[in-house]
Amino acid sequence: MSTRYEQVVAAIKRQLQTGQIKPGGKLPSIRETAVCYACGKNTAIRAMQELECHFRSNNLKFFYTVPRYHNPLGTSLSQEQKRKIARLAEKYDVYVVEDDYLADMEIKRKEDPLYSFDSSGHTVYLKSFSKIMLPGLRLATAVLPEALLETFRLFKASCDSSTATMSQAALEIYLSCGMYDRHAAHVRHIYHERMRALRQACERYLPESCGYSVSESGIFLHVTFPADFPLDDLVHSLKQQKILVTPSERCFLRTFPRVNGIRLSIIRTDETQIVRGIRLIAEGVHALLQKQALRQERVIDWI
Structure with a gap:
C-alpha cells in the first residue's frame, strides 16, 4: 500500500497531466496542499518539491488545467496557486492551457482566471458557453498569445473552416440583451x-x-x-x-x-x-x- 506522501504526489501529478491542477497545473501552497489532501505540512512540502522537479525536468509541450470545479475532484485553484502556475510557466517557458469551462458558475467575484496572472504570454484561455446556455450550441471562445494566433487559425480552418454563423448570431443577441447574464x-x-x-x-x-x-x-x-x-x-x-x-x-x-x-x-x-x-x-x-x-x-x- 502506498504512503500518504506518494498518494499526494500521485494525486497532484494526475492534476498536472489531466489538466485539473484539481486539480488542479496547479502548484498549491504548502498550507493549501495540507488542507486539501488532509496531510501534514511535511508531506505537502515533499510533494511540492517533487512536483516542481517534475515540471522543470520534463519536456512539456503544454500544461492543461481546469482552474475551477474540476472533474472529477470538484476542487478549484486558489488565487495563489494560479499565480504560482503563471510564474512557473514563464520560468520554464511552458504554455498553459486553461480550460475554464465552468467559469459562469463561479460565485466569488474576485476569483479571476489564471490568464489574468499571466504577464509573459504563456496562457491559452478557453471558455465554453454550452454549460450555461445550451449544450447543443457548441460555442466557445479562445484567448491566445499573439505568437500562437496564426498557427491556431490554420488548424481551426483545417478542422471546420468556420463556426456556424447562426449560432454565433443567436449568442450575440443573448449576450447583448442581458439574458445570458x-x-x-x-x-x-x-x-x-x-x-x-x-x-x-x-x-x-x-x-x-x-x-x-x-x-x-x-x-x-x-x-x-x-x-x-x-x-x-x-x-x-x-x-x-x-x-x-x-x-x-x-x-x-x-x-x-x-x-x-x-x-x-x-x-x-x-x-x-x-x-x-x-x-x-x-x-x-x-x-x-x-x-x-x-x-x-x-x-x-x-x-
Whole structure:
C-alpha cells in the first residue's frame, strides 16, 4: 500500500497531466496542499518539491488545467496557486492551457482566471458557453498569445473552416440583451444551493473514514474511502437502488495509482434527491464496513 506522501504526489501529478491542477497545473501552497489532501505540512512540502522537479525536468509541450470545479475532484485553484502556475510557466517557458469551462458558475467575484496572472504570454484561455446556455450550441471562445494566433487559425480552418454563423448570431443577441447574464445568475444560484445541500448531507450521513471536500458551487464531488474498502461492492449495491456513481479509476489513465473513491455529479438532481442519494451511499458504506469488521473478528490465528 502506498504512503500518504506518494498518494499526494500521485494525486497532484494526475492534476498536472489531466489538466485539473484539481486539480488542479496547479502548484498549491504548502498550507493549501495540507488542507486539501488532509496531510501534514511535511508531506505537502515533499510533494511540492517533487512536483516542481517534475515540471522543470520534463519536456512539456503544454500544461492543461481546469482552474475551477474540476472533474472529477470538484476542487478549484486558489488565487495563489494560479499565480504560482503563471510564474512557473514563464520560468520554464511552458504554455498553459486553461480550460475554464465552468467559469459562469463561479460565485466569488474576485476569483479571476489564471490568464489574468499571466504577464509573459504563456496562457491559452478557453471558455465554453454550452454549460450555461445550451449544450447543443457548441460555442466557445479562445484567448491566445499573439505568437500562437496564426498557427491556431490554420488548424481551426483545417478542422471546420468556420463556426456556424447562426449560432454565433443567436449568442450575440443573448449576450447583448442581458439574458445570458440573468440566466447565468439563475444557474449559479441553483447549483450553489445544490452544493450546500450536498455538503450538509455529507456532514450528516457519511462516516469519518470517508474523505471529501465540497465546493461552494460546481457539479462534482469526489469521495474517497480506505484503501481496503470494497468499492466495487458499493457501486453495485447503489446501482441496484438506482444510484449511479463513477469509480475514480475510470477518470484517470490506467498507469496512475489507483484511487479508492467515487465521483458524484449533481447535474441531474435536485436537493431532495441529493439528500436521499447521500443517505443511501452512507448506509451502503456502513453496511460494508460492518461486514469487514465481522470478517476480521472471525479470523482465528493458529500461529
